[in-house]
Amino acid sequence: MNLSEKIQTRQAKIAVIGLGYVGLPLAVACSEAGFSVVGIDVNAKKVARINRGESVVQDIPDAQLAAVVADNRLQAFADYAHIPDVDVVIICVPTPLNKSGDPDVSYILAVGEVLRDNLKPDVLVVLESTTFPGTTEDLLAPMLEESGLKVGEDLFVAFSPERIDPGNARYHLQNVPKVVGGITPMCQSLAVAFYQTIIERVVPVSSPMAAEMTKLLENTFRSVNIALVNEMAIMCDKLGLNIWEIVDAAATKPYGYMKFVPGPGVGGHCIPVDPHYLSWKLKQVNYNARFIQLAGEINAEMPIYVVDKVVDALNADRKAVNGARILMLGVAYKPDIDDVRESPALDVLRLLELRGAELYYNDPFVPSLKMNGTLMTSLPLTPDVISSMDCVVVITAHSTYDWTSIAAAAKVIVDTRNAVTDTGASARIFRL
Ligand SMILES: NC(=O)c1ccc[n+]([C@@H]2O[C@H](COP(=O)([O-])OP(=O)(O)OC[C@H]3O[C@@H](n4cnc5c(N)ncnc54)[C@H](O)[C@@H]3O)[C@@H](O)[C@H]2O)c1
Known part of the structure; x- marks a missing residue:
């Protein structure tokens, strides 16, 4: 079964990296859409809480999280052991400023290194962390290609900005249109197909x-x-x-x-x-x-x-x-x-x-x-x-x-x- 079919039939295994305000709601949404999801966070305490069904973000009630955890549709880990098994990776790590006020993309790079050493072929990687134009194509993709995988052939890479508005009762993940830009047409169509399984309207850009x-x-x-x-x-x-x-x-x-x-x-x-x-x-x-x-x-x-x-x-x-x-x-x-x-x-x-x-x-x-x-x-x-x-x-x-x-x-x-x-x-x- 190819990646597109795995996504359509919800048999694709998803990894969400970074389980904060952005990553946890996304991991829950993927689980609720029928995917099997591994959530990965370096914060072991957060991981333990999530596995007990205790939410770490206000917008996801404990009961909603507990339901997908109890069903084994979402499991959280403080290590990357499951990366070689996953078909889709979504990166939601922080992108703060450093002490001199410049972008600190070290969290993205740290994840990139792990992915480079562990991804299997036929995998979709989407970056959601807010970052400067060029990060996905000039920084992340070349790093992932060092694995020997080739973008557009057996590695599909896209950027999709997160627009979640914590505390907003009217607009949530599913009803806010999702902008998606893939490196090649195949990267684009796989990323669009993936987001269409969880979000009402997907907006492809070039x-x-x-x-x-x-x-x-x-x-x-x-x-x-x-x-x-x-x-x-x-x-x-x-x-x-x-x-x-x-x-x-x-x-x-x-x-x-x-x-x-x-x-x-x-x-x-x-x-x-x-x-x-x-x-x-x-x-x-x-x-x-x-x-x-x-x-x-x-x-x-x-x-x-x-x-x-x-x-x-x-x-x-x-x-x-x-x-x-x-x-x-x-x-x-x-x-x-x-x-x-x-x-x-x-x-x-x-x-x-x-x-x-x-x-x-x-x-x-x-x-x-x-x-x-x-x-x-x-x-x-x-x-x-x-x-x-x-x-x-x-x-x-x-x-x-x-x-x-x-x-x-x-x-x-x-x-x-x-x-x-x-x-x-x-x-x-x-x-x-
Ligand atoms: N919070 C928002 O409202 C919002 C909205 C849109 C976009 N964003 C963007 O989304 C990204 C994430 O923001 P957030 O608010 O969810 O941050 P957050 O701090 O709530 O969550 C990030 C999580 O990533 C984890 N993490 C850090 N390094 C990691 C690594 N190497 N591997 C695995 N996990 C790691 C942290 O422990 C933390 O739990 C940022 O780029 C932010 O700008 C945030």
């Missing part, structure tokens, strides 16, 4: 590089538009205008405008990181990606702007930041999720700590938080706790927050999300 660039356009678009509206918020402040009124009014235009809202900065594994992959690549061809740089600067400076607002709020009460009791509401990078990676809350906390503030936080999704080696724990959100604070700073508007009772108990609120809209509240509110 090459892996086009697929890589598509993802970077999407995330750069978000970074630039968030930066634009963040700068608009600063401009409105200087002109004595309310940005939230203006954003809502502009959003009534039925065409040619897409609503973005300002905030305390950008967070997560994607928006603060991915555009730098693109600007780094452009530097190699002597081009300075100006929009990316400017957007990155504006978004990175928003926490400083928030701290200035806190200073203003305390100042109005004749208080200094030094020694002030400040409660941060929400430390996850966006509402209703537990992910604090690159969250602007961390920058705001660090900046306030440097100025001597006494810091506390509440986040129903993040019970504890490591800050400069110290473990902070989420405070219960009682009226007594709130009223004991000199200032409450709203960073993440989780849907579980009761803004009316928060505003009733607080003295002063710095609201970076326009969350506290109850004008009858006794607290004084400083908005972004």
Whole structure:
């Protein structure tokens, strides 16, 4: 049976490498589609939890994971022993920035080395990790070909960007169109056929590089538009205008405008990181990606702007930041999720700590938080706790927050999300 037939009949054995926010939902989806799946992660604790049916990502409930684990359709491993048996490999490892702000593709390269030494012929390898244009064709494929397999003949390689939006109840893996670019027509058709078994709409593009660039356009678009509206918020402040009124009014235009809202900065594994992959690549061809740089600067400076607002709020009460009791509401990078990676809350906390503030936080999704080696724990959100604070700073508007009772108990609120809209509240509110 050839690879195409194995995919069509669900007899292809799948390996998902990297079982995080991207890889675990994908592994579960493949298992539910009828494939036998091995999940591979270097984190042995994570592997043990998955094999006990305990989910490691919020979007996959324990019961959903436990069902595919109990059926032996998904098994997790902390080693690569099963790679020589698999027909399809999907790589979902991290692609962070290194200390100097350049792309760190070492996780992809580490996986590439293992695959090079272990793949069998007639195998499809798809990279899903967000990366700079050219990674799949110029870096990964040549490494895999060192095995003696030949791309387009007995090794099929493609890139398909992951678009998962953790915490999004409406759009999930299956109903978000999947862009796929294969190196050769055969790589393309096998990758498309594979994704069609788990995703409603697959969008083929001409090459892996086009697929890589598509993802970077999407995330750069978000970074630039968030930066634009963040700068608009600063401009409105200087002109004595309310940005939230203006954003809502502009959003009534039925065409040619897409609503973005300002905030305390950008967070997560994607928006603060991915555009730098693109600007780094452009530097190699002597081009300075100006929009990316400017957007990155504006978004990175928003926490400083928030701290200035806190200073203003305390100042109005004749208080200094030094020694002030400040409660941060929400430390996850966006509402209703537990992910604090690159969250602007961390920058705001660090900046306030440097100025001597006494810091506390509440986040129903993040019970504890490591800050400069110290473990902070989420405070219960009682009226007594709130009223004991000199200032409450709203960073993440989780849907579980009761803004009316928060505003009733607080003295002063710095609201970076326009969350506290109850004008009858006794607290004084400083908005972004
Ligand atoms: N999180 C998102 O919302 C999102 C959305 C779209 C794209 N992406 C991209 O997807 C990729 C993965 O992101 P994520 O959020 O799932 O990361 P994650 O950190 O949640 O998961 C990555 C997993 O890979 C494992 N890992 C690292 N090196 C490994 C190796 N050599 N072999 C096996 N496992 C290894 C880690 O232990 C971790 O469990 C990144 O490129 C990211 O930019 C993420």
